[in-house]
Amino acid sequence: MANAPSSSASGIAATIDGRAVSARVIERIAFETRRLTDETGVVPGLAVVLVGDDPASQVYVGAKGRKADELGFVSVQHTLPADTSEEAMLRLVGELNDDPAIHGILVQLPLPAQIDKNRVIEAIRPEKDVDGFHPINVGRLASGAGEAMVPCTPAGCMILLRDTLGDDLGGLEAVVVGRSNLVGKPVAQLLLNENCTVTIAHSRTRDLPAVVRRADIVVAAVGRQEMVRGDWIKPGATVIDVGVNRIPAPEKGEGKTRLVGDVAFAEAAAVASAITPVPGGVGPMTIALLMANTLKAACLSLGRPSPKLG
Numbered sequence: 001m002a003n004a005p006s007s008s009a010s011g012i013a014a015t016i017d018g019r020a021v022s023a024r025v026i027e028r029i030a031f032e033t034r035r036l037t038d039e040t041g042v043v044p045g046l047a048v049v050l051v052g053d054d055p056a057s058q059v060y061v062g063a064k065g066r067k068a069d070e071l072g073f074v075s076v077q078h079t080l081p082a083d084t085s086e087e088a089m090l091r092l093v094g095e096l097n098d099d100p101a102i103h104g105i106l107v108q109l110p111l112p113a114q115i116d117k118n119r120v121i122e123a124i125r126p127e128k129d130v131d132g133f134h135p136i137n138v139g140r141l142a143s144g145a146g147e148a149m150v151p152c153t154p155a156g157c158m159i160l161l162r163d164t165l166g167d168d169l170g171g172l173e174a175v176v177v178g179r180s181n182l183v184g185k186p187v188a189q190l191l192l193n194e195n196c197t198v199t200i201a202h203s204r205t206r207d208l209p210a211v212v213r214r215a216d217i218v219v220a221a222v223g224r225q226e227m228v229r230g231d232w233i234k235p236g237a238t239v240i241d242v243g244v245n246r247i248p249a250p251e252k253g254e255g256k257t258r259l260v261g262d263v264a265f266a267e268a269a270a271v272a273s274a275i276t277p278v279p280g281g282v283g284p285m286t287i288a289l290l291m292a293n294t295l296k297a298a299c300l301s302l303g304r305p306s307p308k309l310g
């Protein structure tokens with residue numbers, strides 16, 4: 001419990017500053033990237049593929065490209081029309097697999113209905129799968145065999161938890177709300193690897209509030225705005241809110257929106273000892289970990305160990 005934030009006497013949780021932690025991770029990545037390039041001449045390369053014109057996806061993809069540019073990575077973005085065929089998509093993935101300047105490939109999800117996302121994910125070379133969604137990486141994470149690419153959002157959640165609670169999470173009760181392949185399942189796996197007692201709760205869980213109330217660590221990743229309420233939180237718990245729900249904000253003006261998480265922040269902050277905000281919590285960590293995975297992919301492609309960043 002080395003750097004546990006102190007909760008104030010008024011019972012207001014410490015806010016976990018994902019922007020500050022992600023800035024630290026990015027600094028380490030910049031340092032390790034300079035070292036890699038100095039020693040080998042290799043510059044990490046990231047390709048991001050976006051299909052269609054979903055405005056939220058454009059925002060995220062833009063943020064990824066900017067961060068990669070800032071780190072001096074080779075950064076390419078492929079933007080394809082919404083009616084792109086699966087065949088064309090698989091051809092592009094094949095080209096990126098064969099491109100030695102590209103170490104990481106990220107295909108932004110969701111994909112349009114005519115493209116089977118599983119076929120696309122399985123077409124990416126596991127070594128270049130910086131999302132960690134390929135079955136080989138899912139299997140490596142689960143079995144502990146080999147160097148897995150770990151999904152960015154779950155890996156970011158773990159860095160925030162270690163920063164808040166210290167390196168030893170052993171024996172803590174962790175409840176993950178949500179069972180997606182993107183967040184719920186991999187974050188549960190990572191918590192298990194850290195010796196937490198892990199429960200994965202979901203829409204069919206009976207008495208969800210009572211289950212969440214057992215948790216020392218709550219990870220909310222259901223995609224339902226402010227679903228987790230303050231009275232579901234055990235006093236002193238640490239709450240990681242993965243939700244990114246864009247809702248209308250008429251108070252900011254006609255047609256404006258704002259982001260809220262899957263946790264009712266003010267209520268939960270009155271009970272928890274530490275909690276991530278939305279925005280400014282997990283989101284910035286996701287982008288930082290994508291850069292970390294791209295650097296790791298570049299290092300592993302050269303037979304170098306992956307740098308320790310978190």
Ligand SMILES: Nc1nc(=O)c2c([nH]1)NC[C@@H]1CN(c3ccc(C(=O)N[C@@H](CCC(=O)O)C(=O)O)cc3)C=[N+]21
Nearest residue numbers: 060107108109110131244279280281282283284286287
């Ligand atoms: N193949 C794939 N991999 C992904 O990792 C992936 C994806 N597809 N599809 C969409 C989701 C969503 N996602 C986010 C990344 C950053 C923020 C982020 O930086 N959020 C900021 C605020 C951004 C804003 O204001 O809109 C924050 O929380 O502070 C949010 C969401 C990655 N995703």
